[in-house]
Amino acid sequence: MSSQSRSPNAELGLLDATMIGMGAMIGAGIFVLTGLAAEIAGPAAIVVFALNGVVTAFTGLSYAELAASIPKSGGGYAFVREIFDDLSSFIMGWMLWFAYMIAGALYALGFAPNFLELLHVYGVVAPPDQVGAIALPVVDATLPLAFLLAFVAVLGLVTLNAVSTAASGSAETIFTIVKVSILVVFVGFGIASPMFSGAEFQPLFPEGGGAAAILPAMGLTFIAFEGYDLITTVTEEVENPRKNIPKAIFLSLVATVIVYLAVVTVAVGTLGAQGLADAGEAGIAAAATSFMPTGLPVIRNGGALIVFGAVFSTLTALNAVVIASSRVAFSMGREGQLLPSFGQLHHRYGTPFVAILASAVVMLGSVALPTQSAGNMSSLFFLLSFIIVNVAVIRLRRERPDMHRPYEMPFYPAPPLIGVALNLLLTVVLVEYLIRTDPLALGLSVGWILLGGVAYAVLNRVRTEPQRDDGTDIEMTPEVDD
Amino acid sequence: MTATLDVIIAGGGRVGFQTAELLADRGHDVTIIERDDRVVSDIADEWVATVIHGDATDPSIIEQAGVERADVIAALTGESGLNLAVCLAASELTPGIRTVARIDRAARESYTRFVDAVLFPERAGARVAANEISGSDVQTLADVTGSLDIMLVRVAEGAPAAGKQLTEVRFPAGTLVVSDENGERIARSDTTLSAGSRYVVAVEPDVADEVMNLLQG
Numbered sequence: 001m002s003s004q005s006r007s008p009n010a011e012l013g014l015l016d017a018t019m020i021g022m023g024a025m026i027g028a029g030i031f032v033l034t035g036l037a038a039e040i041a042g043p044a045a046i047v048v049f050a051l052n053g054v055v056t057a058f059t060g061l062s063y064a065e066l067a068a069s070i071p072k073s074g075g076g077y078a079f080v081r082e083i084f085d086d087l088s089s090f091i092m093g094w095m096l097w098f099a100y101m102i103a104g105a106l107y108a109l110g111f112a113p114n115f116l117e118l119l120h121v122y123g124v125v126a127p128p129d130q131v132g133a134i135a136l137p138v139v140d141a142t143l144p145l146a147f148l149l150a151f152v153a154v155l156g157l158v159t160l161n162a163v164s165t166a167a168s169g170s171a172e173t174i175f176t177i178v179k180v181s182i183l184v185v186f187v188g189f190g191i192a193s194p195m196f197s198g199a200e201f202q203p204l205f206p207e208g209g210g211a212a213a214i215l216p217a218m219g220l221t222f223i224a225f226e227g228y229d230l231i232t233t234v235t236e237e238v239e240n241p242r243k244n245i246p247k248a249i250f251l252s253l254v255a256t257v258i259v260y261l262a263v264v265t266v267a268v269g270t271l272g273a274q275g276l277a278d279a280g281e282a283g284i285a286a287a288a289t290s291f292m293p294t295g296l297p298v299i300r301n302g303g304a305l306i307v308f309g310a311v312f313s314t315l316t317a318l319n320a321v322v323i324a325s326s327r328v329a330f331s332m333g334r335e336g337q338l339l340p341s342f343g344q345l346h347h348r349y350g351t352p353f354v355a356i357l358a359s360a361v362v363m364l365g366s367v368a369l370p371t372q373s374a375g376n377m378s379s380l381f382f383l384l385s386f387i388i389v390n391v392a393v394i395r396l397r398r399e400r401p402d403m404h405r406p407y408e409m410p411f412y413p414a415p416p417l418i419g420v421a422l423n424l425l426l427t428v429v430l431v432e433y434l435i436r437t438d439p440l441a442l443g444l445s446v447g448w449i450l451l452g453g454v455a456y457a458v459l460n461r462v463r464t465e466p467q468r469d470d471g472t473d474i475e476m477t478p479e480v481d482d
Numbered sequence: 483m484t485a486t487l488d489v490i491i492a493g494g495g496r497v498g499f500q501t502a503e504l505l506a507d508r509g510h511d512v513t514i515i516e517r518d519d520r521v522v523s524d525i526a527d528e529w530v531a532t533v534i535h536g537d538a539t540d541p542s543i544i545e546q547a548g549v550e551r552a553d554v555i556a557a558l559t560g561e562s563g564l565n566l567a568v569c570l571a572a573s574e575l576t577p578g579i580r581t582v583a584r585i586d587r588a589a590r591e592s593y594t595r596f597v598d599a600v601l602f603p604e605r606a607g608a609r610v611a612a613n614e615i616s617g618s619d620v621q622t623l624a625d626v627t628g629s630l631d632i633m634l635v636r637v638a639e640g641a642p643a644a645g646k647q648l649t650e651v652r653f654p655a656g657t658l659v660v661s662d663e664n665g666e667r668i669a670r671s672d673t674t675l676s677a678g679s680r681y682v683v684a685v686e687p688d689v690a691d692e693v694m695n696l697l698q699g
Contacts, residue, residue, distance in 0.1 A: 400546040404533035
């Protein structure tokens, strides 16, 4: 988006670019989804995160090749727009937009219980006796409160982004260092704690599920590795992008996998898979409160530091996807694939106001979803759009063999083909899992795609009338809010 | 409709590359076709455009540059004949595409019978040189020293800023609306940006595409 050129030549180095990717990945996913993954896959949650890292790496290669050769800061949508026809690129944009919006809802939903946890550590909220496992009488009081908190978080960040353009890469680096440091502290204390020495990783797989339980858990937590793609949205500001962007993508992926594995291992080792599952969205926070030292000055309880980390991570990740989702809608508007008003900056605020508002409507609506549904839907749409990104690489190689590719992936065509196959496998598993357990999420997903079909047809009707822009089309399109 | 153009530039040398940079700053999509290996990797370092590596008269290369979707093709190599051939080939493949050819001497202005526009960089440069030598403060709109762009912009119907007074519009830092409509007076805070009129606007290249967005949608 152009608002980045407001800070002229904020030259980001390799470290900054890597931090942007890590910052977006080490957001809410690890804090929010670890408990849910443990619920599905038991101690094998560790394997789940490792395998997801491997699956994502193939798509990472595709992103790296595209980002180095197509100099556009639009991320996945811009790349696909380069090679696919109108309909396919519209579908890509439409799905990616939704994926970011639902991710926003997911992060907001993860923020709420962790924030409540933080309050309760300091005794502001009446603590349930067992962290995260809410006692029954409190349910009525707590659930709406969490929903309200999530709603307010989205509203606040949307407002912030709608009226000011103050996103800068350098702050991102500091944020990421803070997040990673907190997780390192968590891992350090966890390994040192007596609970960990008696860690139980057996049986690895939950009873009744067996190894098959890994796949749906992978589908759910796939979103934890979404984020490296945001590196490609700031390419313009990175120095020597053709070398640094691919490097930043791989470095951030590798670093993130290492951090995740350490965190999940410690969480499972200390609290046990069952405890994690009970704690749900606040799993990591619950694990931390169980072994972090207490009686410290100022922060009193060491666990509070980790809970703060979770709150901080979910908020910064939410901010990142608010920006990312509006950016996709803005690009689509500029390309004439959504109403032109989406692709316009607001005359007073200088932000893509309409794009942000439209994204906000969906995000605020999605906050009413269960966390698990939001995670599943978001993962589903990222899987689908990543499939298209892989296909785009193959198509570009076939149709534009002479395009200059500063970074060429090794072993072509294996990586994108494997990427498509693995993403497709996870998609099928996820859809099958949704049919069994979460028809609501599946229905909403199908509904969004159908809505996209309608929007595409209507927009095409609208667009074929005023074909050239030199004629003055007086008929202003009314502001439709879909 | 958006005002972004899909542009193909044949020849990524000095003229071609700088043209690509200006257009990319204004938010247009640019693809460069370039034959020379060394130039290709120089352009890739700058990261302003997709580069197709090959001979611009080769139909498959023009197709790879996305000629069927392009609005404009500008042939800016140092060889006039080659430029003409590229423009004619592109018109053949995509009837209705706007064609611009770089020429190397005034006699070739007759090319306008085949292409939509010709440009003669040496003469444009000479005009600037003459301005500089005579030391006058008057500069033509097209060539400004430094990197500022001074442009004549027509406010589009339905643009975000259309019909608004200057005080109501927050242009990004690095923008100055110079004239009022019709260029009779210097713009004041109560100047209204009426759709269809043209204004002289000075912008820094970093914010050019935002300004274009506000004025043209």
